[in-house]
Amino acid sequence: MHYLVNVLDSWPASGTESTGRASDAEAAAVDDFNEQLRAAGQWVFAAGLSEPSRSTVVDDRGGAGLVHRGPAVDVPEQVAGHAPEHVAGFWIWDLPDDDTALRLAHEASRACNRRIEVRPVL
Structure with a gap:
């Protein structure tokens, strides 16, 4: 079974956008x-992503032709004191299995020093 494992990060407290902020030790x-x-034999693919501001959301349901520059979910600058x-x-x-995915997610979280989201691929 394949699992999508997202690395969750946040902007620095200043709100300055940056990507690739991993320290040398984290990398x-x-x-x-x-x-x-x-x-x-568990690795299929991995990649880092650009900052969310470089996202574009397209919604052409019903021929609407909508284009939104920026991430799909706009989050307020600070939520409960966190970026x-x-x-x-x-x-x-x-x-x-899921148990292996969760065990490896703990290791991944420690390695990259970030929160991790694990989702089975359907």
Whole structure:
């Protein structure tokens, strides 16, 4: 079964948009984690994403022809004292079950020092 594993990040408290903010230690830990996934035959694909402001949402349901520049979900600048989160990157993993996905998600969270969302691919 394949799993989509989203890496959740937030802007710095200043609200300044940046991408690729991983420290050298975080990047090295993610590289090591990726190598473990590859060696176990669990890694399918991974990528980082540009900042949400570079997103474009297209809605042509019923021929509406709507185009929205920016992310699908606009989050207020600060929610409960925290900068808004966005998907900063993702993995696709090939795993036997949910328990394995959750165990690896804990490892991924530690490696990249970010929150992780795990979703089975239908």
